[in-house]
Each structure stands twice: as structure tokens, then as C-alpha cells.
């Protein structure tokens with residue numbers, strides 16, 4: 001019996017892993033780690049992470065797009081002070097984007113989004129508010145203070161890998177152009 005359970009667990013893991021592998025890499029953050037250590041966070045925020053961020057929010061993109069986004073939300077005066085104190089780290093918004101409403105704006109869109117298919121989740125106002133609290137707290141923990149330098153290094157590495165990936169894909173696309181053009185011609189006139 002335990003063997004059957006283990007086999008089943010392995011199958012589920014494979015299904016999840018292949019679903020994750022199929023999600024396209026559209027942003028540098030998509031190449032980041034898909035989980036972070038939240039063991040020291042307040043219980044309410046750990047619950048938002050476990051029950052919403054790494055599950056419901058991870059249906060369209062992996063949690064990496066959320067966890068490794070450049071966004072850092074601080075109140076306006078704190079954001080201005082942070083930017084003044086860290087000119088090098090905040091010079092490129094692709095690396096670190098400090099904005100007073102960084103997450104609020106995105107989450108408002110998510111909350112107002114109508115259901116589009118049977119897979120895409122919809123979010124209650126309470127869920128959005130819980131996720132917002134998590135994102136603001138988590139970004140402050142991992143993207144400021146003595147972890148700022150580490151985050152900037154990781155973001156730069158992700159951007160570099162992403163740009164290289166894009167270049168490689170462009171090269172492949174150009175190399176395939178001849179075949180693709182012939183293929184398009186063949187398929188063209190159908191219906």
C-alpha cells in the first residue's frame with residue numbers, strides 16, 4: 001500500500017513539475033526561485049503565502065514572478081528617502097523599482113478582473129488584502145536593509161540570464177526563418 005501511495009505522490013509531483021515547466025519565461029523574475037523562507041514571518045502572512053501566493057496566484061505564472069519581481073512598495077516619503085539613500089541600487093527600475101503603490105495597483109487589477117476561463121482563479125477582496133500585506137512585508141524583508149545587496153545581485157543575474165535566453169531564441173528564430181516561411185506558405189491557403 002505505501003508503494004502505491006508513493007507512486008501516486010511521484011505522479012502528482014511529475015504533473016506539477018511539467019505544468020511548471022510549460023509556463024513561459026516572459027520576465028526575468030520567471031527564472032527566479034519559486035519559494036522563499038517565510039518561517040520567521042507573522043502567522044497571518046505565512047498563511048497568505050501558503051494558501052494564496054504559492055497556490056492560487058501561481059496558476060498563470062510561477063510564484064517566482066511574484067517573489068523575484070523588482071517591485072518594492074514603501075509609503076511616499078520612505079520611498080523617496082530610500083531612493084536618495086541608495087542611488088546605485090535604484091538607478092535601474094528593471095533591477096529594483098521602488099514605488100509607493102507598486103503592489104496595490106497590480107492587485108487592484110487582479111481583484112477587478114472578470115473570470116476568463118475555468119482555470120484562472122478569481123480573488124475575494126479579503127484574499128487580495130491578505131496578499132497585499134504579504135507582498136509589502138516580504139519585499140521589505142528581502143529587498144531592503146542588509147538583504148538589499150543580495151537581492152540586487154540576484155535581480156542582475158536574472159536579467160542577464162533572461163537577456164541571454166532572448167538572444168538565443170532570436171538567433172534560433174532567425175535561423176529557422178527560411179523553413180518557417182516555407183511552412184507558412186504551405187499552410188496558408190487552407191480554409
Ligand code: HEC
Pocket residue numbers: 027029052053056057058059060061065066067069070071106110120121123128131
Ligand atoms: C490570470 C492570470 C494571472 C493570475 C491569476 C495572477 N497573475 Fe500575476 N501576472 C499575470 C501576468 C499576465 C503578468 C505580467 C503582465 C502584468 O504585469 O500584468 C503578471 C505579473 C505579475 C507581477 C509582476 C509585476 C512586475 O511588474 O514585475 C506580480 C508581482 C504578480 N503578477 C503578482 C501576482 C499575485 C500576487 C497574484 C495572486 C493574487 C497573481 N499575480 C495572479 C497574470 C496573472
